[in-house]
Amino acid sequence: MNAPASFSLGSIPTTVSTGRRKLVNVRQRSLLVAKLRTLWILGVFVLVTVGALARITYLGFTGVTARHGELGDLLIPNRGEIVDRNGVPLARDFRVYSLWFNPKAMTEGSALIQSPEEVAARLVRIFPDLDRDEILGKLRAGKPGYLRKSILPEDANKVHALGEPALEFPLEATRFYPQGSMAAHVLGYVDSYGHGKVGMEQAFNDQLISHDGRTKPSVLSIDFRVQSALEDELSTAITLSNAKGAAGVILDVDTGEILALASLPSFDPNHVKPTDMVISAQEAANGDVPHGFNRVTNQVYELGSTFKPITVASAIDAGVVSDLGKQWAATPLHVGRFTIHDLHNYGASLNVPETLIHSSNTVTARIADELGGVRLKQTMEALAMNQRPYVELPARGFPIWPSGEWPRLRTMTVAYGHGIAVTPLHLASAYAALVNGGIWRPATLKKLNAAEIPEGRRVFKASTSARIRQLLRMIVQYGTGRKADAPGFRVGGKTGSAEKPGAGGYRHHSLIATFAAAFPMDKPRFVVIAMMDEPQGTAATSYQRTAAWNAAPVIQRVVPRIGPLLGIMPDETRDIDISDLKPLVPQGSDGE
């Protein structure tokens, strides 16, 4: 541009060298620009190379991480699975078809191609239990809504064949319990808002909806085969004795893991009805509880004579009972206006093994009197009888616990299980401590690794526990618990029949019949508690309402079913050595 401008000014180039110099300048400038550009490109290349090398090095060191795409997420359930101790699913997410009426599916004209009457009639033909009038009302109303929840794929195909675009069947995730009503109180259910209710669904709610809990199943300590056997036998016992309800728990004595926990009547978590959770005031006044109520952890009972071995253990531990052959007076005991007496007369005096074998209230009261309220209370506190039961479930009943200093009469009644009301789970944990060498451990519904087993606390000396094992076995061999003896399984345990308190004192015809057992007594592994609520005397129970005729046979039937599953093989050539105590009891007499 400079040159033409200079021409226009009329200046004439003076020398050739001036033009050349200019050309040289232009060339130099161009070269400079080219070099700069080359440098830029080089810089970019260097950057890219460095970046690529850095990435390669990073990948080389860290490795390529797995891609968690949307597809992988599809396989993760909305709510984690709950499995038993062997990995068998007890609660899982399940995608089911629902029948949904969408009146806007047809853009023009009426919502249905056929008449609503015809569609309703055809739907009733596919689902015979549908209410035709109700369905017809929904179809005529023209509002979107469910016609039916949870339909089978083949039924969905039949609905599809009706050729109605307004009838849709979306696939929806629901909570499903493959074992039906089994372990319903342990599992609980999920309400329509997706919140866990009642059992571990409520206790584990946060864990089950967390990412970690959704990918890994939550493992319970329950063994579903053992649970099934317990429920089955309790249900048989209800039928035989015409009882109002029953409860049972099976506990590992060395870890505190609950292998089965049953409360009957139960409910089906797949179809929870409002009446399962709430009952009328009339029914409540009648002493009934809703089916969703957990009798093992939430209901407290006076468990009667099952407390006697605890009192005796406390007395042996304290040195009050050092000679098991010592005779104690067994005559009725008058304390103030109250008289403690036995169900039957077993003579003027009894020794300790006889006391337990015949379940004598008077001798147990006398032993407790000598032991003193303070020490008996300490033992009960050490067995956590003054707290809600230790378990993860949300429904945990508070015991009826006499606080303050126990007067003489209170000490005596607590000794044989009256005036104190605890849950069957309290009793199971206490019996575990009685037979496992004296260590109390909290009960748990989580499967524990060897490292997770709690250390527990010592309640009884190991020697006391060994004595109690002998005494419990003798009760089953010679005493009130004979109907609990399962041949070869070396069962030991204690009956307990307590009258239920009512409005005007104890109701003499309403009993709570309990049997607390442990097996095998030569090396106890499991505690089994069976409790019948208000058994009636029927022909099947020889018209008896006590534990010996109602709860003890449950143990006799359950133990042979669960023993081999839990690694306890029956062996009639083995038993606990009771030769030192055998001479103290004349065999053959019975009582309650």
Place this chain on the structure above:
Amino acid sequence: MNFTSDRVRSIGWISVLVICGAVSIGLTLRVNAVKSQVHDTEKRMVWVKQDIDFLETEFQTRSNQQALKQLNDLEFGYKAPIAGQYIEGERQLAALGKAAGPGAPQPIRYANAEKPEDGDGSSLLAMVSPVTGATAAALPEGADKAAAKGRDPEREAIARDAAAIGKRLARIEVAEAAQQ
């Protein structure tokens, strides 16, 4: 000449770039095609997995403990085995083979035919390895010698044991006969 050679070099570089570009585009397309195939396969896997879950749940529901109990009550009537049906350990097993007591009935004896004796003097069937299926006692002796370096002492012990078991049993019989 310089200009021409520069030009040629530029054209060369450009061609290399174009070829590389074309190759990389082709490669990218191929990679994406494979990726989409992988995605499709993953989708199918998810569907299959969901189907499996569905079927598993159905099987679990149909075979739940309550259904099995009803089936057992109705069809089979199986009961828990009693103590007498279990054998715990070798001691109990041995107790079953106790010598008959005085006055016990004679054991029922079945007719049998003696197998002609083999070279090792044992009438029993030789032990068969569950892994190889080879008959331990019947191994040709030559084979052992041939594989002298790789001799298997365990197999030889089994072979010796199998050969001698007939003699050991015979001794027991003799002892029992003496008692009677």
